[in-house]
Amino acid sequence: xxxxxxxxxxxxxxxxxxxxxxxxxxxxxxxxxxxxxxxxxxxxxxxxxxxxxxxxxxxxxxxxxxxxxxxxxxxxxxxxxxxxxxxxxxxxxxxxxxxxxxxxxxxxxxxxxxxxxxxxxxxxxxxxxxxxxxxxxxxxxxxxxxxxxxxxxxxxxxxxxxxxxxxxxxxxxxxxxxxxxxxxxxxxxxxxxxxxxxxxxxxxxxxxxxxxxxxxxxxxxxxxxxxxxxxxxxxxxxxxxxxxxxxxxxxxxxxxxxxxxxxxxxxxxxxxxxxxxxxxxxxxxxxxxxxxxxxxxxxxxxxxxxxxxxxxxxxxxx
Amino acid sequence: xxxxxxxxxxxxxxxxxxxxxxxxxxxxxxxxxxxxxxxxxxxxxxxxxxxxxxxxxxxxxxxxxxxxxxxxxxxxxxxxxxxxxxxxxxxxxxxxxxxxxxxxxxxxxxxxxxxxxxxxxxxxxxxxxxxxxxxxxxxxxxxxxxxxxxxxxxxxxxxxxxxxxxxxxxxxxxxxxxxxxxxxxxxxxxxxxxxxxxxxxxxxxxxxxxxxxxxxxxxxxxxxxxxxxxxxxxxxxxxxxxxxxxxxxxxxxxxxxxxxxxxxxxxxxxxxxxxxxxxxxxxxxxxxxxxxxxxxxxxxxxxxxxxxxxxxxxxxxx
Numbered sequence: 001x002x003x004x005x006x007x008x009x010x011x012x013x014x015x016x017x018x019x020x021x022x023x024x025x026x027x028x029x030x031x032x033x034x035x036x037x038x039x040x041x042x043x044x045x046x047x048x049x050x051x052x053x054x055x056x057x058x059x060x061x062x063x064x065x066x067x068x069x070x071x072x073x074x075x076x077x078x079x080x081x082x083x084x085x086x087x088x089x090x091x092x093x094x095x096x097x098x099x100x101x102x103x104x105x106x107x108x109x110x111x112x113x114x115x116x117x118x119x120x121x122x123x124x125x126x127x128x129x130x131x132x133x134x135x136x137x138x139x140x141x142x143x144x145x146x147x148x149x150x151x152x153x154x155x156x157x158x159x160x161x162x163x164x165x166x167x168x169x170x171x172x173x174x175x176x177x178x179x180x181x182x183x184x185x186x187x188x189x190x191x192x193x194x195x196x197x198x199x200x201x202x203x204x205x206x207x208x209x210x211x212x213x214x215x216x217x218x219x220x221x222x223x224x225x226x227x228x229x230x231x232x233x234x235x236x237x238x239x240x241x242x243x244x245x246x247x248x249x250x251x252x253x254x255x256x257x258x259x260x261x262x263x264x265x266x267x268x269x270x271x272x273x274x275x276x277x278x279x280x281x282x283x284x285x286x287x288x289x290x291x292x293x294x295x296x297x298x299x300x301x302x303x304x305x306x307x308x309x310x311x312x313x314x315x316x317x318x
Numbered sequence: 319x320x321x322x323x324x325x326x327x328x329x330x331x332x333x334x335x336x337x338x339x340x341x342x343x344x345x346x347x348x349x350x351x352x353x354x355x356x357x358x359x360x361x362x363x364x365x366x367x368x369x370x371x372x373x374x375x376x377x378x379x380x381x382x383x384x385x386x387x388x389x390x391x392x393x394x395x396x397x398x399x400x401x402x403x404x405x406x407x408x409x410x411x412x413x414x415x416x417x418x419x420x421x422x423x424x425x426x427x428x429x430x431x432x433x434x435x436x437x438x439x440x441x442x443x444x445x446x447x448x449x450x451x452x453x454x455x456x457x458x459x460x461x462x463x464x465x466x467x468x469x470x471x472x473x474x475x476x477x478x479x480x481x482x483x484x485x486x487x488x489x490x491x492x493x494x495x496x497x498x499x500x501x502x503x504x505x506x507x508x509x510x511x512x513x514x515x516x517x518x519x520x521x522x523x524x525x526x527x528x529x530x531x532x533x534x535x536x537x538x539x540x541x542x543x544x545x546x547x548x549x550x551x552x553x554x555x556x557x558x559x560x561x562x563x564x565x566x567x568x569x570x571x572x573x574x575x576x577x578x579x580x581x582x583x584x585x586x587x588x589x590x591x592x593x594x595x596x597x598x599x600x601x602x603x604x605x606x607x608x609x610x611x612x613x614x615x616x617x618x619x620x621x622x623x624x625x626x627x628x629x630x631x632x633x634x635x636x
Binding site: 069079 | 407432520
């Protein structure tokens, strides 16, 4: 089957699936997913684009880690790679269902598939030397001492004094293991939901087996890697602001509507984009644009269609 | 792409993924999955069969429900449909990884895909009137009274006096929503892992939207429905015994090696097969054989290859 459409990879932010201010009830999650599906309808209906969706899992994996910790005297907790897989199940299902219902409502004859996705990392990635990404619940100093007797975890004290949190490595994604099938299914007309939570982190162990690793992969970097390997025509990161800024929330704040690669790199190097927030998003689009020469956009989901028409968002190009 | 192979649907029992006597640590799960993948190699290598895998989730969803309950003061628990989705993530990933590694070891050039799978049920299914399937942790009488103030759950007292357990409906599967894509991917040469835990239970709500429902679907019945709709050439249920018996564990116990539909139905109606165990397996193969006229097998994974050659297991036919 040949396919002449342009390929568009869209990375959905956590807030597209669960507002960070909400508690995370099923009603809140389903409402957020339904909103997101509705906003994406113009693209699902598009004759111009084939769309691939990826998504984050921050609040969801946080909740799961708390549940695991609370139940740990009765049930063996799973390692972080398995937890990411669980959230791919949870979020993939909720998002898929919302999209199916939006298709039905708008009489769109398409199907979605939500697939488990592994992402390869390098066990020698320097990130494993300096775990920095906080995950899961807060612990007291006493609790961390107890945990360290049985587990090889690292902890970091919360600057606001809420206690200690486990920190894990956030290694660089090398390859989305399921890239080929994502491509095949997209060409066949399916809307594929994949790379949930940045993907299940795996590496090649000493027997060259695929093995899980306790880490989290940035979902924007993993999505960029997928977009690069698929030579996507466009890569869009949806987040909670309509565009990027320099001097964000300062008197000399400037909205960025159009950036070439040099400008984006300069602002990134100058530290205008927060680590763990806009930073990895800008890094991801820089990697995509450098590798493919194609356009990338950072915007809010409500501005997605306008952004694709050049009327909103931050466009990053060569 | 045309495909002349025979289609074989294999339903893996929970014990193929997690021994019911184990605690459910990740090491136990990965070892069980690796064993299962190794046992399936002759079929993945087969020039005769295309293989589709389905699997249970009993112990895994039980553990997840305990974790959710223990964490419920801090994190909103998810409804049962979402929990099934989470276990599809967890088990699908572990099984997929084991199969990838077995492919690599045996130099098999195939890929697996683990997909989230919804299964349609009827909200008017009589099972919803009489919830009977126990799920999740044991509660005291006091705890059940507290829960009933806020939730519309049903409880049943454990006959062995361990307390009360929530009981949910186990409605009949009508259709695996992802049937078409499972078929497409299998024809394209992928090993598809789907219908985990009997599938995520969904129904058409009053707006005709797909909505989740708090129920569990028997994984053998759901797998049989998939096999029927795909007109599979053979349907195999793998379990913890090598074949079915009548008068099981009694002095007049008889091994069943070959049953026609009439015999199977008669023994089933006579109550030879335990509810919640061999009962639904025999019911599932009866449904498959009646609908398709093709052969079904119930056996242990170690006898799978022999069973396909007619040397082991219980064969059920017209």
